[in-house]
Amino acid sequence: MKQVFTLILLLYFSNSFGQFAIVNDKDNVVNVREDGVQNSKVIDKLQNGHLIYCFENKGDWTNIDYENKGKELNGYVYSNIYKLISSFPALTISEKSENLITLKNDTIEVIISQSKFDKKKHVFKYVKDYTTQIELIDNKRYWGLDGGMPKTQFEKISIKIGHKYITLPKFALDGLYEPNIYTAEVNYDNVTGTFYIQTMNSDGAGGYLVMWKIEKGIYKERFVVHGF
CATH class of the missing domain: 2.30.30.40 (SH3 Domains)
Incomplete structure (x- = not known):
């Protein structure tokens, strides 16, 4: 609930x-x-x-x-x-489970998955005067919590067009925690061959939105919006 x-x-x-x-x-x-x-x-x-x-x-x-x-x-x-x-044509949800969602149309399939966060695989920098509050993870800024320890993370985002697979690089997912993959929306501009994938993640003070842009099979950028 x-x-x-x-x-x-x-x-x-x-x-x-x-x-x-x-x-x-x-x-x-x-x-x-x-x-x-x-x-x-x-x-x-x-x-x-x-x-x-x-x-x-x-x-x-x-x-x-x-x-x-x-x-x-x-x-x-x-x-x-x-x-x-x-305004671009949207893919529709075809499958979802606890840690995975698939969106597709007649020729395209986008799969987004999440996994548990393993703190043993990361390095943390804590706020100087608040030693329980995390400032940086792996020496980088992060989203999804207001100083707390992440529980979940994006695992993988891949696109299938016919027999061709495109997988977003790991750095495109870095620092994005507490994903809500069921909010995923995928729009495709078939004129420029550009995918736009977005999700709304976490809640409260840690809430954020992220948009990934993939153009002609190449990952271009992401844009994180937060603090609303």
Whole structure:
């Protein structure tokens, strides 16, 4: 029952706060502004295909989170220069078990699995003045808990297209803990050959969303949204 409630809560918050999208403009590049007005300062420029997370509209402008050069950033873009990931055709769930979910259409199959977290295989750095609170795992930032010890992790994400298999590299899953694989959504842009795989994970202070982008059989990037 708790798992079902958590899933419903995550879906509610995801739909309430915003959606993933990609920059999609006829000029191939868009200005990100400091505020949602035409004469506001331009703080960044993004190329077509750049992943963004769209929040509320302010008139004709949309507030977005995005990453650029390793930094988490926020700004405003005009509301007609992006395309929601949800607008691309979606795969449907065909199978699920305790630790695995499969989504597919007529020719494509995506399999996402999770496993238990083995703390013996990892190195932890603790907060200096709070020795029970984990700051880094394997000397890296992590998501899913607010300083606690993970219980579960993403194990593997693979895509099958006909007889060809694509498996996301291990680093694409690093630091992503307490997955809720039943929330998985997969959209496929058959024009560019791009897969968009997203899940909503953990809950409470550790809640986060992640989007993976795989283009023409090659893993490109992931975008983690948190703190909502």
